[in-house]
Amino acid sequence: MSKNTLKNRRILISGASIAGPALAYWLQEYGFEVTIAEHAPALRPGGYGVDLRGAAIKVIEKMGILDGVRAQDTNMRGVYFVDAEGKVEGQMSDAAMANHQGVDIEIMREDLAHNLYNLTKDTVNYIWNDSITVLDETEDGIEVQFAHTQPQTFDLVIGADGMHSGVRQLVFGDESQFSRPLGCYISIFTLKNYLNIDHRELFYNVPGKTVGMYSARNNTEAKSMFLFRSAPLRYDFHDIDAQKRLVAEAFAGQAGWETERLLQYMGKSQDFYFDAISQIHMPVWSKGRVALVGDAAYGPSPLSGQGSSLAIVGAYVLAGELKAAKGNYTAAFAAYEQQMRPFVEKNQKIGKMVASSMVENSKLRIWLRNVTLRVPGLTSGMFKMITTAVTKAANAIELKIY
DSSP states (O other): OOGGGSSSSEEEEOOSSHHHHHHHHHHHHHHHEEEESSSSSSSOOOOEEEETTHHHHHHHHHHTOHHHHHOOOOOOEEEEEOOSSSSSEEEEEGGGOOTTTTTSEEEEEEHHHHHHHHHHTTTEEEEEOOOEEEEOOOOOEEEEEESSOOEEESSSSEEEOTTTTTTHHHOOOOOGGGGEEEEEEEEEEEEEEETTOOOOEEEETTTTTTEEEETTTTTTTTEEEEEEEOOOOOOTTTHHHHHHHHHHHHHOOEEEOTTTHHHHHHHHHHSOOEEEEEEEOOOEEEEEEEEEEEEHHOOOOGGGGGHHHHHHHHHHHHHHHHHHTOOHHHHHHHHHHHHHHHHHHHHHHHHHHHHHHHHSSSSHHHHHHHHHHHHHHHHHHHHHHHHHHHHHHOOOOOOOOO
């Protein structure tokens, strides 16, 4: 398609994690001029393992990076539940977690982000260490004010800035309208693999709390995870020290397994992540010249494993519909939502299912799970049902060829 036939070519994307660079790749392929504004000074380090399944794998293949992404697969072999002394009480294979070996991919979020950035760094204008403060839509475009950069005018603005989207806040209103808490909080950080964990995940549970550790990057490092149930907490999203204190207070007095040692590592962590386990549900994903994609529009929760897949597929569909509509954003945004919403809803159901099982709320439920996992015949049917549900959700969209 000739660039001259495109309307609304100048597009600003907020967010440089997964959805933003994925969307930018397709938009610039189709002849749009793309700028990405990112609050952080560089690509954010750390994060957890994210799953790529079904339709997302097809999009990654279309982008030409499937082999590189697959080479960075975590190759997890199983999940082990341990008691306070570290003795294994129950275990399940990675396949039991709905991952098809050699088909689905689990990759560290940071690695996936670097793959997408490398695809776009030479063709997309990145503005680092800055954020959008004002969006003023006019008949001819959107006048954008930034915290640091001089104001600019764009034809369209896309919020790809995560669960706590600033663009969504400016255009659609307060996050509380759209956030659906699932009753848990999560923190993740990188540390040395001092237990020499070999492609495994270890979890220690007490009622309402889970402590985890798993190997990463071919066992050269590890990730630690703290999960806990709680009533809604008030905290500053940008105050890392305050967030660390919340986790330390939640696990105060818990001396089982590696809890105390992992809390010490957490205090020194440089890539600490903390957030509520919640989902984003919105009645519409666009307003005027502004649209949302990925977690900003339909985050399925960090525990779902489906957030990155939804972001990558959503980016492909949104960019494709803008191309098909030759930049007619009203038609494109409507078509994007029509295609994506059923897919999103099926995957958000998976997120709810996973969240409810990761933090058991009683000693009895923990004991029953461990006993059940020690009897393969009792679990095969359940795992098959979970795998079927996840696979069906991951493939619940027919990708158009744009």
